[in-house]
Amino acid sequence: MSANNTISHEIATTLRDEILRQQYRSGERFPSERDLAGRFDASRGAVREALSQLEQLGLIRILPGGARVQAVDAASIAILGPLMAQDDFPDAALVDQFLQTFGALISLTAKNAVDNGNREQLNQLEDMIVEISKLAGDFEAMQPKWREFLDYMATVADNLVVRLICNDLKAQFVEQMMKLGVKPEIKKKSLTLLLNSLKLGFRSKDGELAACAMQNHFDELRVAAAQAISYKMASFHKEAV
Structure with a gap:
């Protein structure tokens, strides 16, 4: 990345965060290239590139x-x-909306995997579930196995649109949740029931059962995430006192 591109990215990141913190109102005229160049001590070319990045994000419209x-x-x-x-902890409503949306997409992926997968692929998914089951109760250790399973299930499902959306959502969400130290954990008994239902869905080639198992999993994740965020907030305020 050239020095000019680096400066443009830094400017775009600063302005992006200011917009997300609502320092500018929707419909408000954005500062001019000249004003921004003066503020950031940068060339107008670098500022123009930064504004282009913001427009690609859909945060501004250049007219x-x-x-x-x-x-x-x-x-x-x-x-x-x-x-x-x-913020120091994620917005609980935003996290819940993410899990609700992502859960629906993963549920669809599970059904598509059953519908499109051959016996060898479904057996492989069963084997991966067994490996996850061995780590039930160990949140950190399970994450790589879950990612591997979801990636392979998406490959078997062969729905490119859903996969691209999931990739983007997953990359942003998981990274931020881990960075903020929020770890929604499901009880071992509930997780075992989920994995058994999911395995049965693949074994019996029952797409509805597999989809239902994934949906139930994300419903429980929504509850666990809300509890984890609440605990994180309480700890934060306690330390601040």
């Missing part, structure tokens, strides 16, 4: 005569990670 701030809900999915990183 003749200047740029205007867009509403956050008009932005691209790429702002999810930065949006979660604005």
Whole structure:
């Protein structure tokens, strides 16, 4: 990355975070290239590239005569990670919305995997579930196995659109949750029941059962995440006193 591109990225990151913190109102005229160049002591070319990056994120719209701030809900999915990183702990409602959406996509992926997978592929998914089962109760150790399983299940499902959306969501969400120290954990008994149902779905080639198992898993994750965030917030406020 050239020095000019690095400067552009730094400017774009600063301005992106200011927009996400609502320092600019939706529809408000954004500072001009000249004003931003003066503020950041950068060339107008570097500022222009930074503004282009913000437009690609959907946070501003560049029009003749200047740029205007867009509403956050008009932005691209790429702002999810930065949006979660604005505070010391993630917004509980945003996390719940993510898990609800991601759960629906993974549930669809499980059904597609059963519908499209051959016996060898479904057996491989069963074997991967067995490996996850051995680590039930160890959150850290399970994560690589879960990622491997979800990636392979997506390959078997062969739905490119869902996979691309999941890749983007997963990369932003998991990274931020781990960075913020939020670890939603499901009780070992509940996880074992989920894995057994999922394994049975693959073995009996029952797509609805596999989909239901994944949906139930994410429903429990939503509850666990809310509890983990609540605990994180309580600990944060206790330390601040």
